[in-house]
Amino acid sequence: MPNSRPRPRRGARSGAGAAGRDELVSRSLRSAEHCLSAQDFGTAYAHYLLVLSLAPELKDDFQYTLFRWAEELDALSRTQDLLGCYEQALELFPDDEVICNSMGEHLFRMGFRDEAAGYFHKAVKLNPDFNDAKENFYRVANWLVERWHFIMLNDTKRNTIYNAAIQNAVCLGSKSVLDIGAGTGILSMFAKKAGAHSVYACELSKTMYELACDVVAANKMEAGIKLLHMKSFDIEIPKHIPERVSLVVTETVDAGLFGEGIVESLIHAWEHLLLQPKTRGENGNCEKYGKVIPASAVIFGMAVECAEIRRHHRVGTKDVAGICLPANVKFQSPACSSVDTEETVEPYTTEKMSRVPGGYLALTECFEIMTVDFNNLQELKSLAKKKPDKIGIPVVKEGILDAVVVWFVLQLDDEHSLSTSPSEETCWEQAIYPVHDLADYWIKPGDHVMMEVSCQDCYLRIQNISVFGSECEVDAGKNFTKDKDLLSLGSEAELCSALANLQTSKPDAVEQTCILESTEIALLNNNLYHEGFKMAMRKVLSSLAPEKLCQAMDTHCQNNEMSCGSRENVSEESIPEPFYVLDVSEGFSILPIIAGTLGQVKPYSSVEKDQHRITLDLISEANHFPKETLEFWLRHVEDESAVLQRPKSDKLWSIIILDVIEPSGLIQQEIMEKAAISRCLLQSGGKIFPQYVLMFGLLVESQTLVEESAVQGTERTLGLNIAPFINQFQVPIRVFLDLSSLSCVPLSKPVELLRLDLMTPYLNTSNREVKVHICKSGQVTAIPFWYHMYLDDEIRLDTSSEASHWKQAAVVLDNPIQVEMGEELVLNVQHHKSNVSITVKQ
Numbered sequence: 001m002p003n004s005r006p007r008p009r010r011g012a013r014s015g016a017g018a019a020g021r022d023e024l025v026s027r028s029l030r031s032a033e034h035c036l037s038a039q040d041f042g043t044a045y046a047h048y049l050l051v052l053s054l055a056p057e058l059k060d061d062f063q064y065t066l067f068r069w070a071e072e073l074d075a076l077s078r079t080q081d082l083l084g085c086y087e088q089a090l091e092l093f094p095d096d097e098v099i100c101n102s103m104g105e106h107l108f109r110m111g112f113r114d115e116a117a118g119y120f121h122k123a124v125k126l127n128p129d130f131n132d133a134k135e136n137f138y139r140v141a142n143w144l145v146e147r148w149h150f151i152m153l154n155d156t157k158r159n160t161i162y163n164a165a166i167q168n169a170v171c172l173g174s175k176s177v178l179d180i181g182a183g184t185g186i187l188s189m190f191a192k193k194a195g196a197h198s199v200y201a202c203e204l205s206k207t208m209y210e211l212a213c214d215v216v217a218a219n220k221m222e223a224g225i226k227l228l229h230m231k232s233f234d235i236e237i238p239k240h241i242p243e244r245v246s247l248v249v250t251e252t253v254d255a256g257l258f259g260e261g262i263v264e265s266l267i268h269a270w271e272h273l274l275l276q277p278k279t280r281g282e283n284g285n286c287e288k289y290g291k292v293i294p295a296s297a298v299i300f301g302m303a304v305e306c307a308e309i310r311r312h313h314r315v316g317t318k319d320v321a322g323i324c325l326p327a328n329v330k331f332q333s334p335a336c337s338s339v340d341t342e343e344t345v346e347p348y349t350t351e352k353m354s355r356v357p358g359g360y361l362a363l364t365e366c367f368e369i370m371t372v373d374f375n376n377l378q379e380l381k382s383l384a385k386k387k388p389d390k391i392g393i394p395v396v397k398e399g400i401l402d403a404v405v406v407w408f409v410l411q412l413d414d415e416h417s418l419s420t421s422p423s424e425e426t427c428w429e430q431a432i433y434p435v436h437d438l439a440d441y442w443i444k445p446g447d448h449v450m451m452e453v454s455c456q457d458c459y460l461r462i463q464n465i466s467v468f469g470s471e472c473e474v475d476a477g478k479n480f481t482k483d484k485d486l487l488s489l490g491s492e493a494e495l496c497s498a499l500a501n502l503q504t505s506k507p508d509a510v511e512q513t514c515i516l517e518s519t520e521i522a523l524l525n526n527n528l529y530h531e532g533f534k535m536a537m538r539k540v541l542s543s544l545a546p547e548k549l550c551q552a553m554d555t556h557c558q559n560n561e562m563s564c565g566s567r568e569n570v571s572e573e574s575i576p577e578p579f580y581v582l583d584v585s586e587g588f589s590i591l592p593i594i595a596g597t598l599g600q601v602k603p604y605s606s607v608e609k610d611q612h613r614i615t616l617d618l619i620s621e622a623n624h625f626p627k628e629t630l631e632f633w634l635r636h637v638e639d640e641s642a643v644l645q646r647p648k649s650d651k652l653w654s655i656i657i658l659d660v661i662e663p664s665g666l667i668q669q670e671i672m673e674k675a676a677i678s679r680c681l682l683q684s685g686g687k688i689f690p691q692y693v694l695m696f697g698l699l700v701e702s703q704t705l706v707e708e709s710a711v712q713g714t715e716r717t718l719g720l721n722i723a724p725f726i727n728q729f730q731v732p733i734r735v736f737l738d739l740s741s742l743s744c745v746p747l748s749k750p751v752e753l754l755r756l757d758l759m760t761p762y763l764n765t766s767n768r769e770v771k772v773h774i775c776k777s778g779q780v781t782a783i784p785f786w787y788h789m790y791l792d793d794e795i796r797l798d799t800s801s802e803a804s805h806w807k808q809a810a811v812v813l814d815n816p817i818q819v820e821m822g823e824e825l826v827l828n829v830q831h832h833k834s835n836v837s838i839t840v841k842q
Contacts, residue, residue, distance in 0.1 A: 032065070041069035049088060062089075063098055070106065082106060097126040101133040108140060117144040118207060121729075135835035138731045139669075144207045145729040147708065148427070149183060152251075153726065154707040154716045155427040158418060163190045163718055165293050165412035166249055170194035173286030174247035178202070178273060180232045180265055181252040184722050185212035185225065191249060192224045200241050202228040211725055218721045232265050235273060244275045246286060249293045255350040255420070256431035256460045257297055257372075257408050263380055263458045266292060270377040277375055292374045296411045299369040299460065300421070303449045305399035306360040309351070311525045311803075312518040313403075313434035321530035321594050326622035328511050329615055333518045336436045347461050349518065350429040353405055353422035355741045357802070363401060363443060364393045366421075369453055370460070388452035388461075392468060398444040404451065404462055406431040433462045443467055514615040519663040520588045522805035529797055529805075533657070533689065534594050536791035540655055540687045541579050541598055578602040579654040580647040582633060586659045586668075588612050593620055595655070596629045604633040606643055644677040652683035658758065660693055661787055661799055664735035665809030667756070669834045675758040688758045690789040690797070695754040697785035697838065699825065701778040701816075702744035705734055709812040732811055732837070739784050739800055739808045747780055747819060748772045753829050754836060769841065770827045780817045780825065783838050784810040811838045 032047035044065045066089050073082040086103040093099055104119030117140040123133035152158060170177070170191060175198070177191040182201035192199050203209040209229040216225050228240055237243060248269050252260040270277075274290035310316065315331040318324065335349045353360055369391070373379050407420040407430045420428035435441065443449065448468040454461050516524070523529065581595040581603045592603035593616065607613055613632055620630045633643065647653060656678045660671050678688050706712065710730045711723040751772050757763040786800035786808045799806035817840055819825060826841040 036065060039068075041065055041072055045069040045085065049092075063096075066099070067102060070102070074106065074109075079110065095126055097123040097130050097133060100126065101130065101136060104133075104136060108136070113140055114144065114205065114207065116140060131832045131835065135833065138733060138835070139666075141729055141731045145211070145726060149726060150711055150730070151427040151708050153184065153186065153711045153722060156716050156718075157425075158427060159186070159716065159718050161412060161416045161418055162187060162249075162251070162293075163194075165416040166190045166247075167194040168413055168415065169247050169286070169291065169293060170196050173288075174291060175287050176243070176245040177247045177249060178232070178235075178241070178245045178269070180248060180250040180269065181260070182212055182227070183208055183251075184726055185216050185227070186717060186720060186722065187249045187251065188212075188225050189216065189219055189221055189720055190718075191247070192221050196247075198242075198245070199225045200228065200235075200245065201225060202230055202232050202235060204229075204231050207729075211729075214725050215720075215722050218725065232273070233268050237273070241273070244273060244290070246275050246288070246290055247293065248274055248290070251294075253294075253297075253408075253410065254431075255429045256346070256348050256406060257299055258455060258458050258460050259346055261458065262374070263372075263383055263455070266374055267377065267380050270380070277377075294410045294412045295375055295414075296371065296373045297408050298371045298411070299406060299408045300366050301369045301393075301404050301406045301462070302362050302366045303364040303393060303395070303401055303443075304353075304360045304362055304403055304405050306353075306356060306358070306402045308357045309360075309432060309434060310400065310402045312522045313349075314436060315521055315524050317525060317527065320524065320527060320590060321534045322597060323530075323590055323593050323619065324623055326618060328622075329618050330437075330511070330513045331516055331521060331524065332436060332513060333434060333521055334515060335432070335518075336434055347459050347463075348406070348431040348433050351405075351432050352429045355738065355743070357738045357741045360405075361397065361399050363395055363397050363399050364449060365396055367391070367393050369406065369462075370455075383455040384458055386454065388454035388463075390450070390452055392448040392450050395443045395445050395447040395449060398442070401435050401438070401441045401443050401449065401465075401467065403435055404433040404449075404465065406433065406460065406462070431460070433465070435465050438465075438467065440467075512611070512615055512618055514588070514611055516588050519805045524588075524590070526803045526805060528801075528803055530590070530594060532791055532795045532797055533591055534598075536689060536795045537581070537595055537655055538598050539792060540685075541601065544579065544654060544683070544685050576600050580604070580651060581655045581657075582606070582647070582653050583657040584633075584643055584659065584674075585657055586662075588615075589657075590616070590619065591657055592616070592630055593623065593625070596620070596625055597623075601654075602631070602647070603629070604631050604647070606633045608634060644674060644681060646681055652686065653678075653681050654683055654686045655689060656682065656686075657689045660690060660756070660758070660789060661806055663806055665737065665786065665799070665807045666733070666735060667834045667836060671834055672756070672758075672761075672764075673833075676761070679759065679761075687792075689791050691759045691792060692755060692757040692763075692790050694752055694788045694790070695756070695785055695836070696750045696788065697753045697783045697811075697827075698746055698750045699748040699772055699774070699780045699819070700742075700744040700746050700782050700784060700810075701780065702742060702782050702810075704743045705782045705810055705812050706816075709734055732814075733809055734782075734812055735809045736807045737784065737810055739786065740802070742784070744782070744784075745776065745778055747776045747778050748774055748825075753785060753827070753838065754831060756831070764831070766832065767828070767830050770829055772825045772827060774819045774821055774823045774825060777820045778818075780813065780819055780840070782810045782812045783827070784808055785836075785838070813840065 028047045028050045032044045035044035035047060066085060070082050070085055073085065086099065086106070089099050090103065100119045100123040104116040104123065107119065108116035117137065120133055120137035120140060121144065123130055124137050127133070166187065171194065175196050177196045177199045179188040179199070179201040182188055182203040185201055188199050188201040201212065203212055206229065209227060213227055216222050216227065228235065235241060250262060250265070252262045252265060254260045275288065276290055278289040313333045313336060315325065334345055335347060372383065405422065407422065410418045412418065420426055420430065422430055450466045450468050451462050452464045578600045579602065581592065581601055583589055583592045583604065584606045585591065588607060589605065592605040595601050595603040605616060607616065616630060658671065658674055658678065659668055662668055675688060710727045711717065713723055714721055751770055753770055755763060789797040789799065798804065800808055828839045828841050830837045
């Protein structure tokens, strides 16, 4: 860099010491600039550290040097050196929002999401108008403070019942209390208000611990509640708490009851932190005995038919846009596959069944799965060791067996309970165990749904679900059979199930189980999506060179043997140059195979996982593709972060497929940058898919979205001041919404909010105003939005359609706006990188 650039003026200094420092600063600054011009960023960084330690105001080029040196260290996997550089930089400039944001980005890429979110949050607090930091913070806020905190704190019924149970226990003599997994500290504050003498609360999350400290102080209870930033397993007596406590309160339960580790933490608490429990029939002061809130739980289940669950967990088609899915490839979602994997994976997914799109049909009555007494140490210890219980449930309605839905009743004490049933108005979702691997999913009255239930790895596991048909003998007089009643039936049932599931296959066929995310399975089930891409790709390839476009693989398959036999005799010179197609979709995609059916095409897939590559190879083989047709692009790319490159040094792509919308309903990060690179890599007439995207939205009134986005005042939290603190972590956009089942009142018709043109960027605008006509009076609380993705002017994909694997998102307003029918509301829509902000112009 030129040495003649203007320098910031510094105040005059006196004495030889000041002159010497000035000379040292000047020499080091010249050395730093010389190193920068030579792109020796490491040495330049070292010189700048010396300069800034003496003259902190001279940080003009320091940030640039830091970021470039950090990139080099990152590329060399020198993680400790990289973090050390940022720590040094933040010691010099602790309030620099750009350095904080950059530190967060590196931490996030390394997988330290909680720490990254903390730096993003600090950058936003330092500069609320810093868009890059805001976008980063909004995307990772779920890791800082998970969204269910807002929903649970707004659940007045839940708060009231927990408060009453804690008051009862304290009034009966439980005066020393430990809150395990304290979160915001609300249960600890209930205990203190009830009159507990000593209250201790432990919380592992650094962010939640700091939040709880602020909340407890704001409610003037910091002197009476000791907060510990640690797991309950690490609490020692008397190091952290002086003696054993008489009451443990906790809500470390998830939709499947055991998933947050309540069993392990209570076993440890009974052994090390709680007083001994009162024996049955024993009288005496409760302060001398230990107890737990909740006291017990009963887990219930119900077999259901649900098309929405089915399309996300079972591939229901054997043909996708002309591509045959072979019988030797089995697709499974993580919830179906976790039993057989080495790593511990949550064996269920979750849904709020009262809001599931398309609803559900109960095929059995609800049935009891298991009870657990949290005040019985031996019972807790035996849970993980206990052999699976075999359960048989009579079918009461005919339908398709898609899942077993699970919920529980939490018995806090003898008087107070909470239910997470789908028929209750509750903040809880239900646990969903998808059914798979049945020869026939259709069941009818007279059949029995069989399953095995256990608590392996301290997760509730429901596995080996099968159907015991009415043609087999079964004691239908019993509504519910369990354990020993079923043992004589079990072997017969398993035999029937095994016989029913027998399939003939080639003895030498390679069996492949492919684990896909539920959104990937839903995508595979979306035939309109794949047919749309097939038509659009055919049109582009036909326009490029009609004479080269062969018939689709339908005819190729019929003539495969003949063409394969004659191919060896064809000289290389006579083979026409293929079209190059690159699919850089996120996750599993069969679009490259579909492209390969369209003639002389060389398709490349960018899938990363080995199991996905094996699966695509097997699908290619089943569809009689020559082995060299499909290739995996990442094997050809040295730097996986630079996926967008030429197919060959002298070739360009005919089609590049980009993933524009995340399954969550947001625009993919850096999509416009990827589009800009892609345009430079296309041959004349080549296309990016989609070519452009239109974003649509409408105004709605939805109390549900308001309550799921921020805590509503102090009334919901029974007078405790929590809202201002946790609401610092609210984000303006709710994701993973199902607009079709969202509880809301539309106040306008859909309007176009934004156009993102990947092929013609000059048509894009970063800022526009949209007038919205009010069709119904009410309060605007949110603006849900979705997209129409145009593969060309005639073929479009709607991310809000029933078959879509995409969810929708919504901007939730800080303050509702009253509108009257016939009025117009003006929205200001801004697009910055991949972040869209929508505000109401007052």
